[in-house]
Amino acid sequence: MRKFDIPNKYESSIISEVKQIRKLASGKEHRKDFTPTELDFGPVRFYTARHFGFCFGVENAIETAYRIIAENPNKKIYLLSEMIHNPTVNQDLQDLGIQFIQDTKGNPYISWEKIKSEDIVIIPAFGATREIEELLKTKGIAIEKYDTTCPFVERVWKRSKSLGEKKYTVVIHGKIDHEETRATFSHAAEHGHALVIQNMEETKLLAEVINSEDPDELFEKHFGAMKNRTPGFKASQHLAKVGVVNQTTMLSTETRAIAEFIKDVLASKYVELETKQYFADTRDTLCYATSDNQASLRELLEIKADFAVVVGGYKSANTTHLVELCEEKLPTYFINGADKIIAKNEILHFNRLTKEEISSQFIPQKEKVNVLISSGASCPDAIVEQVIQRILSFFDNTKDIDIVLKNLKDELMTE
Ligand code: SF4
Numbered sequence: 001m002r003k004f005d006i007p008n009k010y011e012s013s014i015i016s017e018v019k020q021i022r023k024l025a026s027g028k029e030h031r032k033d034f035t036p037t038e039l040d041f042g043p044v045r046f047y048t049a050r051h052f053g054f055c056f057g058v059e060n061a062i063e064t065a066y067r068i069i070a071e072n073p074n075k076k077i078y079l080l081s082e083m084i085h086n087p088t089v090n091q092d093l094q095d096l097g098i099q100f101i102q103d104t105k106g107n108p109y110i111s112w113e114k115i116k117s118e119d120i121v122i123i124p125a126f127g128a129t130r131e132i133e134e135l136l137k138t139k140g141i142a143i144e145k146y147d148t149t150c151p152f153v154e155r156v157w158k159r160s161k162s163l164g165e166k167k168y169t170v171v172i173h174g175k176i177d178h179e180e181t182r183a184t185f186s187h188a189a190e191h192g193h194a195l196v197i198q199n200m201e202e203t204k205l206l207a208e209v210i211n212s213e214d215p216d217e218l219f220e221k222h223f224g225a226m227k228n229r230t231p232g233f234k235a236s237q238h239l240a241k242v243g244v245v246n247q248t249t250m251l252s253t254e255t256r257a258i259a260e261f262i263k264d265v266l267a268s269k270y271v272e273l274e275t276k277q278y279f280a281d282t283r284d285t286l287c288y289a290t291s292d293n294q295a296s297l298r299e300l301l302e303i304k305a306d307f308a309v310v311v312g313g314y315k316s317a318n319t320t321h322l323v324e325l326c327e328e329k330l331p332t333y334f335i336n337g338a339d340k341i342i343a344k345n346e347i348l349h350f351n352r353l354t355k356e357e358i359s360s361q362f363i364p365q366k367e368k369v370n371v372l373i374s375s376g377a378s379c380p381d382a383i384v385e386q387v388i389q390r391i392l393s394f395f396d397n398t399k400d401i402d403i404v405l406k407n408l409k410d411e412l413m414t415e
Pocket residue numbers: 055056057058125150151152153248249287288289290318377
């Protein structure tokens with residue numbers, strides 16, 4: 001995997017060393033090893049997920065943005081929307097003079113009239129809709145030079161194109177108002193029909209539509225109020241051949257379950273046909289980083305711990321999914337920085353359902369405390385280290401970090 005040149009302030013020497021030790025110990029099995037890492041400081045033990053933190057697409061986008069800033073000191077530089085869903089990284093870019101054109105839902109901060117052909121517009125890792133790409137081209141802006149769309153998102157677009165050309169309807173498992181889903185939808189819509197489905201509940205409604213005697217009427221009843229399909233989409237015609245792709249940060253297990261469910265529904269309907277005549281296999285379009293992070297978290301959750309801390313931006317879909325998985329098992333605190341840990345007995349954390357920060361009791365009074373820790377794909381390791389250090393500060397007689405890392409190395413390298 002390529003090593004990106006990202007600012008040192010996002011890196012953590014401790015986390016980098018932990019990841020390096022794990023990588024060396026796993027050898028060739030590196031990407032298939034999802035076992036957690038134990039960092040035993042004595043009175044407190046941290047268990048980190050095997051894979052967490054910046055993914056390929058995020059590092060690529062950050063490296064490119066900083067290069068563009070360095071190479072163009074006299075130009076106006078805009079970002080289409082947030083670079084990634086991390087407030088620290090976005091604020092750093094704004095502090096360097098970058099302006100965001102719109103918010104994450106596509107509402108404008110800056111009028112398009114203000115943007116001139118000599119300006120630079122960076123396309124974020126989520127990509128852009130075809131409409132925005134065309135608008136920028138019409139303005140004479142060289143988008144290819146400043147496009148940080150993740151190659152794994154582009155892979156979804158390419159597959160959507162080929163599905164559309166073969167008359168499959170592209171079912172996108174994603175959140176309708178997420179910028180990546182809007183971009184994928186618009187790219188897919190250029191080549192055929194597309195439909196956004198947010199979860200298994202909606203998939204079951206779609207199955208009812210597929211099996212209905214009057215699919216158009218039932219589709220209207222279930223989905224009529226939503227803007228989730230391409231113009232001219234008719235359930236009676238366009239659900240006979242389907243391929244499922246996703247917003248790359250959704251739960252990959254849910255995407256797989258949705259795809260299997262639709263395949264089974266179509267299999268019962270078209271018993272006389274071969275599978276490929278009604279369903280396209282798209283499993284290889286799932287993002288490796290999302291799958292690895294979620295699989296690592298599932299293994300982490302096998303450990304009996306007092307609580308979990310998940311670090312990341314509150315708008316980050318992939319981080320929110322990690323929180324969801326943790327909440328099924330143990331008390332979980334979703335924070336975007338170490339400053340949210342107010343005291344040993346108080347943490348200010350984000351409630352993903354009410355979308356508010358709330359205050360809770362934090363570290364229990366125990367002789368030994370076990371903490372699970374992970375972070376989203378847009379969260380710098382430096383912030384995770386700050387969280388670890390903040391928690392450590394509440395304990396006496398903790399082991400020195402060098403000793404903890406040496407113990408980890410000795411244990412893993414001699415196995
Ligand atoms: S989560 Fe996956 S698709 Fe999204 S930016 Fe990261 S590597 Fe790319």
